[in-house]
Amino acid sequence: MNRRKLSMFAALVVTGATALTGCNKGGGAAVVGSDGKAVYKIGFQGPLTGESSAIGVNMENGVKLAVKQANARGDLPFHVEYAASDDAGSPDQSPAAAQKLIDDESVLGLVGPAFSGAAKASGRLYSEAGLVSVSHASNPSLPELGFRSFVRSVPNDNAQGGAMVTYFTKRLQTKKVYVVDDKSEYGVGLSKVAEKQLKEAGVEVVKASVPSKTPDYTAAATAVKHSGADALIYNGLYSDAAPFAKKLKDVGFDKPKIASDGTYDKKFTELAGDAAEGWLLTCQCLDANVDPGTKQFAEDYKTEYKAAPGLYAAESYDATNLIIEQIKALGGGDGGDVRREAVLEKVKKADYKGLTRQFSFKENGEFAGNGIYLSEVKGGRITLKGDVDTLVSAG
């Protein structure tokens, strides 16, 4: 290749690369549908494949249902479409998943990333793109990382870990608690919170990390039994909590056990069978199947997906409607040219009443409300006991 050809080739490569990365700062150029209405997209980033895909699909279904109903109501001056992006719940795949949504100019906001590790890995990209991400990821450190486009739609894990500890110390008077996490960003964050608060309450703590997908939980369960702890906290997902619960039952550990919202799924009871009995589960989420406020939603969901709404389905539905509301308030569609930046600002200042709770955010994107619910596995079903603070004060 001679020099002239080389420089031409280089120029081609550079232009190609620029075209691919699409220097897209403004975002949200309106695509117009067949009836002349603008088309805006709401994205979702979370685990749609992989071990944790059940959690992701719950959320995705909530988003899709909200989009479908928003269009069906026909009172919007624009069309809403859904854009999926799968990160398999993994931090490694998160940046690519984020880029996919960022590159689609009609995406004005997204629900997710679903997992804390993934949210950490893609937060900078979303911030640079000015694309608002309304996330259920609950690791307390997320708003501290300077991501300007991250808002959290649930109370964070300081609240959740605190609720576990409050229940154990005030209600059950435990003296020594064994705290286990799955080595994920989410689990480790929760364990740190629990440990700190337990120590403040004067309770002895034994901590262990059992990496997700450990081939055999017998050793871990045996260690719990030998520790002499009178209660256990598990911070991780149901896919690991279930085999762990089985082994705990096998080795005969019959003390109170509590697990975090990643375990709050009916799949936990399906996988663990009898071993799930008596486990307590905390969640920032409401059970859409029993709460009166989400009755209609649960019915619609069942009609649409032939299944009961699972973990965070209703919260995702709310988050999607929250974004749609803000676009509407910005005059989207009526010849108004709505940009990502404007949606971001609007969402951060939003005060929106959803089916599950009131949504508003602090300056750093942290959720402004609270409310952690406690459930128990009884007769193979997850049954709500109530709000932790209420349970404790009732004594």
Added chain:
Amino acid sequence: MTLLEFRDYLVPGLALGALYSVIAIGYTLVYGVLKLINFAHSEVFMLGGFGALIVLTEVAPGHPSGLVSVLLVLLGLAVSGLVGAGTAFGLEKVAYRPLRKRNAPALIFLISAIGASFFLYNLTGKLFGRDPKAMPALFDNGVLFHVLGAPVDIVKLLLIVAALAMIVGLDLLVRRTKLGSAIRAVAQDPEAAGLMGVDIDRIVSRTFVIGGVLGGIAGFLFGLNSQVSFTMGFIPGITAFAAAVLGGIGNIRGAMLGGMLLGLVETYNVPLFGEEWRYVAAFAVLVVVLMFRPTGILGAKLGRTA
């Protein structure tokens, strides 16, 4: 570590070691005849688990016990062994044989095996869902009896007994039968074996199938002990490969020894250092052993032919 702890971790350690041993033998057998590592072996293991899961879910009643339990376990062993054998047979046909016919370099086999592994892994996830699944209860998973006061549950016992039976059976097969002689002949010198009338292609295929039976059954036993998912093959597969290398790749008794050693190291590491150090401990042992014996514990001494 107290004596009490030592006692309680022994059975889980042996059971995990037995599992690794059985998977490791699959790697070692194939290496023996082809001098290649079958990197899709972890998917043979995974599919064996799935085969047993699908069949047992269809037939298992609510709370089986006694003879029904025994029959269910035998059915699980048979189905998983068959599925494992079928998978291994297909792998050899698709990912190995065409390349052998063209005398491809070793690296190409590695790539085709990894490709086959990805294909099977993702296909399984697509077909059967990406959620973990629980094996139906085959017996009241109670503690069977106590050895020196340590509880032994049925699944652990089954793991150990089945693994031992398979290992002894395989040892006899390789040492005493005509097929075994042929396998050893091909392992030692394929060209000479071919000249003596051994059908090399057939022997290679059968070697894959034998390893597949063991891998498939290991998948079923693993599923009984934990759960079945399309990702379940990866970690045990890598660990068992390490076990095969540790014991001396190509050496069946070495694979057994390496598997047992790693299972015990991983389990006893929990009371000693904590669960987080599981793989660190296992691979530290691997590195230390290979520093002193580069060909593994029972492997050939370097500079001499096996």
